[in-house]
Amino acid sequence: MTNLNIYKEKLRQSGLRPTRQRLKICEALFSPEKTFHFTINDLTKIIEEKLSEKISLATVYNTIHAFKKKGYLKEILVNSDKRYFDTNVTEHHHFFDEDTNELIDCSSDDIDSVNIKQNITGKKIKSVEVLIKVATDNQTQK
Amino acid sequence: MTNLNIYKEKLRQSGLRPTRQRLKICEALFSPEKTFHFTINDLTKIIEEKLSEKISLATVYNTIHAFKKKGYLKEILVNSDKRYFDTNVTEHHHFFDEDTNELIDCSSDDIDSVNIKQNITGKKIKSVEVLIKVATDNQTQK
DNA sequence: GAAATAGTTTAGAATTATTATAAACAATAA
């Protein structure tokens, strides 16, 4: 309940009206203690089943894109089958388990900072992301 | 012409029959001096326009997937709008220019090797890929 | 507060990329 006002403020601050649907989505995304990864489908299910709210798919898409644009979410690219989003928007990296198709955070502590010696002239580095694909030993690489 | 036999051999070696279509695709992909990035659409156009060959879309998809599986191609994930493939299958990384949507190789020389301190237990690291998003300074981050 | 406005949601249609299908065809093996 107290979170609700925080979400309202958060939305207003970025020029998004705090509608019932957006607040529900905020609740699903930002009330869990731990950050997590999800697909649009996952999220729609969570909202329907756990929060007992039926939100139109188009709205879920709209909202997720708006949130991504505002920096409330990150999109993580791991394979071409699924689009994952991440509620952890801090600088971090990922393991992708090819056996289970699971995406696991790799904190910046678990990796030495990536040193880029040569950049494209005239451009600024906006982000550096490392994706580490893992599998059991006998597994073929994708 | 001499390349043709190399491609035939390459295909046979990996259990793929050297058909007219696959050889044309090999020509488009592996005869240029420099490696390059492409989408399925790009490739289909190149084959139609430059090599004056009409290959069914389904075959292009099939072949690209077969080649990827055999390690003749890599898929590069940069944004969710387009699926890029890379004829450079050596260990390397990428810059992605958000202004132009251009994908640029980042040789292993341009980046210090990534040191991963902590791995998932029981798993083997299959690949480590770094994606560096760049843009002109005033550009917003995607 | 009521009306005006600007932004949002919705169901369903449209679009797009990709994969499946099954018949015709081509490469290889016997």
Added chain:
DNA sequence: TTATTGTTTATAATAATTCTAAACTATTTC
């Protein structure tokens, strides 16, 4: 040369995402 097995093709099917325009809601203005 025939049989076998793999491949190509046009087209249909599927699936994810975006578009549309009408109904609705939050905010602003009076």
